[in-house]
Amino acid sequence: MPPPAQPPQQPQQPHSMPRECLSAQTGLVPWQRQQLCISFFNSPTHCTPTAIVPLLSPTAPAACLPMQHSRAHLICRAHNRFTPTIALWEHFVGPHLPQRFSSTATAPAQHVLDNGPTTTEVVANVQEDNGAQQSETEAQQTIEKPSAGSAPHVRKMTTVKGRWLPEKAQVSIAKNKVAKHTRQEESLTGPEKLLATAREAFAQSKEYKGVVVQPMVSTIAIKESSLPWCLDKTARDKSAMDLLDKEIERFYKYAMPKDYERIARQHVIQQVRNHVKQVSPKYDVQVFGSERNGVAFATSDIDFRLMQPSWVADPAIDRLPPAKNEQARRLKVLLNLFHRIFKTHKSYFLSTLRHARYPLITAQDCNSGLDVQIVLSNDTSMSTAMMKHYMDEIPYLCRLYYVVKTIFSIRGLSDVFRGGFGSYSIFMMLVASIKHAPHERQDAAGALLNFLRFYRDFDTTKYGISIDPVELFDKTQHPVVTKPVKEKLDNGTMKPLPPYMLCLRDPADETNDLGRKGIAIKHVQATFAHLHSQLVDDIKKNTRPSLLGPLVGPSYMLNYKPREKLQDYGRRLQLEEQKTLAAKAKAIRDADKKVESDYKPMAPSQASIHSVESAKPFQKEQQIPAI
Known part of the structure; x- marks a missing residue:
């Protein structure tokens, strides 16, 4: 055409x-x-x-x-x-054309925000055939649109990029929050990695570089001025050293168990005793360690010593581990307790059996969150007496110990099984620094500064520390070991400790080296150097809300939830005890009332009353004297 x-x-x-x-x-x-x-x-x-x-x-x-x-x-x-x-x-x-409404569209990097009604979607079926005519109904197919009365349902999906934010400032703030949270979570595992490095070097008899161990930080932050031991602004008109000494005293009062916490701890002690008696009635359970010595924190572990009454305390025997046959017998008893109580009873969880010089059971009480340990150890009465002697001699020693122990704990340096220092070793380290480097102030503030400086500068490769007598000795010429161990060292059947290890002679046992398990001593010295420098700088400026903040500040939020749980449990126990006592008192009162009703005299009858009245004139006549 x-x-x-x-x-x-x-x-x-x-x-x-x-x-x-x-x-x-x-x-x-x-x-x-x-x-x-x-x-x-x-x-x-x-x-x-x-x-x-x-x-x-x-x-x-x-x-x-x-x-x-x-x-x-x-x-x-x-x-x-x-x-x-x-x-x-x-x-x-x-x-x-096929269309997609916002009800089915996916936007990148967004969360599900809308929970409105879902709208259906009907798409016209457009066929691309060879020219065949479609039916009238197919030609009239349309997309069902959402009603005007309700907003369309928006499905906002989450992608690998995270939450979608409209503004760049919000994105920057969110990134900073995520980075801070990540650092806080890493701080909880940081000390474990450092201790693992130290243990690996110790196993290979190699040196390692000591680094500053940062404290574990809670994911919930708090202002330093809000710490419970922080002084008010009105009370900060003193010198920095006086403020530090006052803060140490306030921290000591804060860290000690409160009334409800003490009730909960005593209940757990009695509970463990009852459970052990049910399985092994021949054995006695004695509390030892910090709970017995009076230096326990609110959330401290409760240590129990399993022993028989026939095991008489003998200092000469307690220094040596038990014989092999005795160890096997004690281990059998401990295994029986582990499988019949701590592993199966609903009151405990996280139960483990550790094989060491003295095997022990570790578990956690479900209601209070307290950790308990059952140890087959020898008598520790000599160590307890020695600690009491030094606390009586040094008035500020007890409250200073709470600060130093917290410095170790929040940095993961107080776990003996991971290369840290135990409570008794930390206590004697503190006594040694006071004996060898006394401060002119003779108070807790001066002793804390000298403690950090003493172990920062101490040469652990050459000298050992003796508390009684107060002296430093050549640790290679006079090793602090038992006689069997010395024989093995002399004939070469046992490797000596690395030269960087701390040697601290136990005043209660001259053959006990309190530093032989402190593999992390290099990390401890590096950390003390950092803390001493910061504390001296803060004392010079005297503008910080809490001078103890860098040393023990994170402990408040780390222990907030555990202490809250412990206090709630102690409060419930007290209420239950009050209800029990009230029920007993009511039962006693009811019993007394019943006894009184049983012995109450009966009312006289009418006949008896009439006979008495008729006898009264006769009695009066008999009483009239004769004329």
Whole structure:
């Protein structure tokens, strides 16, 4: 079919066409509309109304569908001119394209925020077949849109990039919070890694570099001025050393067990005793360690010593480990307790059996959260007496011990099984520093400074420390070991300790080296150097809210939840005890009332009353004297 005649050329004007011209034309089947739009948009020039109108007619021939390029562009004279491109697209193509509403769209890096009603989605099925005409119902399929009354349900998904934030400032703040939280979580495992490095070097008889061990930090932060041992601004008109001494005293009062905590601890002690007696009635359970010595924290472990009454305390025997057959017999008893009580009883969890010089059971009480230890150890009465002697001799020793022990604990340096120092060793380290380097102030503040400086500068490779007598000795010439161990060292069957290990002679046992298990001594010395430098600087400035903050500050939030749980348990125990006592008192009162009612004299009858009244004149007559 020849192309239609070209109309006379007109000046080019902006192309437009009224919307009603397109919307009024109907009758095209879907394949004609699709072909019309494809041809229209493939054309390098815009379609003119003269080319559109024939195609909109239902009787338009097929040959007219491929639109011809026209150099002459007609102008639509309608008052509401509209671009034909947009008009054709909106009328024919747009309604038949698959669309996705916000109800099914996924936005990157977003959380699910909306819980509104879910809207359904029905998409028209547009078939691309060989020209077969679709049914009228298929042609009229549309997308069901959400109702105007309810907002569409938005599903915002979470991706690997995290939570979506609209502003850059919020993103920066969120990153800083995540980084801080990550550092706090890493601080909880940091000391373990450092101690593992020290143990590995010790096993290979190698040196290792001591580093500053940072304290474990709770994920919940608190201002330093809000610490319970921090002084008020009105009380800070003293010198820095006086403030430090006052803070040590306040920290000591804070760390000691409170009334409810003491009730809970005593209940756990009695509970363990009862359970052990049920399984092994021949054995006695004695409390020893910090609980017996009076230096226990609110959340300190409770140590029990399992022994028989026949085991008489003998200092000569207590220095040596028991014989092999005796060790096997005691271990059998301990295994029986472990499997019948601590591993199966509902009151305990995290129960383990550790094989050491003195085997022990460790477990945690479910209700209080306190850790308990059952040890097959020898008598420790000599050590207890020695600690009491030094606490009586040095008045500020006890409260200073609480500070120093906390310095070790919050840095993971007080676990003997991981290369740290135990409570008794820390206590004697403190006594040794006071004996060897007394401060002129003779108080806790001066002793704390001298303690950090003494072990910072002490040469552990050459000298050992003796408390009684107060002296330093050559540890290679005079090793602190038992006689059997010395024989093994002399004949080469046992390796000596690395030269960097601390040698501290136990005043209660001259053959006991209190530093032989402190593998982390290099980390301890590096940490003491850092803390001493910071404390001296804070004392010079005297502007810090708490001078003890860098030393023991994180302990408050680390122990907040455990102490809260312990206090709640002690409060419940006291209420239960009060209810029990009230019930007993009521039962006693009821029993007394019943006894009184049983022995109450009976009321006299009418006959007895009449006989008594009739006898009264006779009695009076008998009482009248004779004239």
